[in-house]
Each structure stands twice: as structure tokens, then as C-alpha cells.
Amino acid sequence: MSKVAPDFDTSENNNRSTQSRIDQRKADHIKINLEQDVRSALTTGLENYRFVHEALPELDLNRLDTTLSLFGKRLSAPILISSMTGGTAEAETLNLRLAEAAQEMNVAMGVGSQRAAIEDPEQARTFQVRRLAPDILLFANLGAVQLNYGYTLDHCRRAVDMIQADALILHLNPLQEAVQDGGDTNFAGLTRKIEEVCKGIEIPVIVKEVGWGISEKTAKLLADCGVGAIDVAGAGGTSWSQVEMHRAPDDFTRQLAATFVGWGIPTAESILNVKKTAPEMTIFASGGLKDGLDIAKCIALGATLGGMAGPFLKAAAVSTEKAVEMMKLTKRQIEVTMFACGAERIGELENGKLAKVEEKA
Numbered sequence: 001m002s003k004v005a006p007d008f009d010t011s012e013n014n015n016r017s018t019q020s021r022i023d024q025r026k027a028d029h030i031k032i033n034l035e036q037d038v039r040s041a042l043t044t045g046l047e048n049y050r051f052v053h054e055a056l057p058e059l060d061l062n063r064l065d066t067t068l069s070l071f072g073k074r075l076s077a078p079i080l081i082s083s084m085t086g087g088t089a090e091a092e093t094l095n096l097r098l099a100e101a102a103q104e105m106n107v108a109m110g111v112g113s114q115r116a117a118i119e120d121p122e123q124a125r126t127f128q129v130r131r132l133a134p135d136i137l138l139f140a141n142l143g144a145v146q147l148n149y150g151y152t153l154d155h156c157r158r159a160v161d162m163i164q165a166d167a168l169i170l171h172l173n174p175l176q177e178a179v180q181d182g183g184d185t186n187f188a189g190l191t192r193k194i195e196e197v198c199k200g201i202e203i204p205v206i207v208k209e210v211g212w213g214i215s216e217k218t219a220k221l222l223a224d225c226g227v228g229a230i231d232v233a234g235a236g237g238t239s240w241s242q243v244e245m246h247r248a249p250d251d252f253t254r255q256l257a258a259t260f261v262g263w264g265i266p267t268a269e270s271i272l273n274v275k276k277t278a279p280e281m282t283i284f285a286s287g288g289l290k291d292g293l294d295i296a297k298c299i300a301l302g303a304t305l306g307g308m309a310g311p312f313l314k315a316a317a318v319s320t321e322k323a324v325e326m327m328k329l330t331k332r333q334i335e336v337t338m339f340a341c342g343a344e345r346i347g348e349l350e351n352g353k354l355a356k357v358e359e360k361a
């Protein structure tokens, strides 16, 4: 039975007068993601690939090995609960449910941007999931652009120490900031600052997008910074311009955000961009992945982990048990994929087992 409180009321109206702007934004984001259709107009591109079916796989389904080692931790499967939340009471409940499920399933997890807790240390507990997940591979999270708004290596260290993280994720969200009322839009000179964090901090730095993918040029810049991994967070799933459209304060901002529903580099293409430009880079795949088959396809394209945000959020909004159930299903989907295409170990899900589907004329 879960140790986390069972009640999570998504319809609860937060009191604007008592919450800070950051807290309110976080509460809006959760509510909109749970209640509105915020999907990109693009697809991930994974639908253009299928595994070659092996009618004679010469494998025992119950003896397949989905485990892997990453950043000093052993995972039961290449599954990542993508960075989402923290900073409000509801967010704490979600984080704890996700963490409890991640601990039970031994998969990786990221918390959402910890800026709320850097600004207000009382919020730290909403991110501190080690009390329920002492062993998981856990990622801290800050917006990279904050390095242009007064944040330093010290703030990055504080985010990591706050949750006893194994690695730090810096997220890149230029388009979200650009279509948001009062967004932080100065991204000039950021590459050098990311490089300084990579050089100065003692643990791996992962840079991720939030749903618009990674180009070859960006992959090269990040590889040259010395990042430990790139999470492509490509287009095809949650669209943050759509999320911002739903919370826009006026028509101008709403129309601006709505323009970009079809923007971004699909997830499959983003993985290939990183693979081509930085062949040795550890790649996390995310953005629109819906199940273990999608994760397996990403691994065959060159990724090490497959992450999901929106789908895990919806499960955790119900209960820890629902989140565990979803992770079990995701893991089984990976196993059955491996079985039916003849891969005994996760590392055998290489590209040769994937075929590109012919485009229709």
C-alpha cells in the first residue's frame, strides 16, 4: 500500500493571492496538462519504423535481460519518468507517488524545475523524494536560461544537494519562454555558461529540451560543452506552446502561442541528429513516447533511456499503484518487443532490427 496521501484533487482552485508567481505557474501547468488537449500537431516519427518480426526468436520470454547501468546506478529497464513537478502541495504528492513507484520498479526519475525551492527554501520538501526512493537514479532540474538571470554554479549545486541527485538536468525551453507572458527570453551566451557548469560540477550534466527536439547544430554545441547526456525531448507529445496558450492572459498571447502547435523536430529525427553529430553521446529519448514499444524503437535508434512525462503524470494523479501498474506494463511491452524481434539483452535492440516503413506515395 502506498505511503503517499491518496487524495489529489485536480479541480482544486489555488488561491492566487497566497501563491507566488512560480508556484501558480506550476499549478497551472499540472492542471492544464491533466485537463486539456496539449498535444503537438506533429507526430514523433516513430510510427515510420517497425521492428522486423522473428517468428523463430530462439528466446525464452521470461529470461530476457532489460537491465542497464547508468551514472553508477543499475536500472531494471531503460525507463525514465521525465522531469515534471514540485513546488506546490499537489506537486509534492505527485512527486512522492512517482518516486515511490520508481523505487518499486527501479527506474530513473527527474523532478521538475527546482527554481521554486531555490527562491523559497520551504518548498524544498516538495522535491525531496529520497525519503521514499533511496536507491533510484534521480535527476535534479533547473532551467538553463536561469544562468542568464543570476543563477550560478552554486545554484546548480544547491539544486543537486537539495534532493541528493545523481545528475543535474538543465532544460532548454526557448520557445516556451518566448510565447509566455513575462518569459525569460535572453538565451544569448548560454552555451558558454552551460559549459562552465559542466566543468565545475562534480556530477554529470544532462541537457534536455521540453518537447521541440534537438538539431544537429545544438547537439554539436552541447557535445562541445561536455554534457554527460542529451535528452532530446522531441516534438510529437506535450506541446508547451499549447500549454501556454491555455494559460495566456490575453488574446495576443493566446494567438502567439497557438501559432506554434506544429513546431519542432520530431523525437525520432532528434535522436538521429544527436547520433550523427555526437556518436558517443548518451542519449535519452523523450517527447510523445506512449509505451514500451516506442521506448524500444528509440533504443534501437541509439538512445539509452526512454522517458515519458504526460503519461506518467496522468497515472500518478490517480495513485502510486496506477503509476506502478503503468511502469510494469511499459516494462512488459519492452520485453515482448525484445522477444518478438529476437533481442535477448536490451543492448541487442540495435538499429538492424528496425525497418523504416515505406512512405506512401
Ligand SMILES: Cc1cc2nc3c(=O)[nH]c(=O)nc-3n(C[C@H](O)[C@H](O)[C@H](O)COP(=O)(O)O)c2cc1C
Pocket: 029, 030, 033, 082, 083, 084, 085, 111, 112, 113, 141, 169, 170, 171, 208, 209, 210, 211, 233, 236, 237, 238, 286, 287, 288, 289, 307, 308, 309, 310, 311, 313
Ligand atoms: C506537468 C509537466 C511539467 C513539466 N515541467 C518540466 C520541468 O520543470 N522541467 C523540465 O525539464 N521539463 C518539464 N516538463 C517537460 C517534460 O519533461 C517533457 O520533456 C515533455 O513534457 C515532453 O514529454 P511528453 O511528451 O512525454 O510529455 C514538464 C512536463 C509536464 C507534463
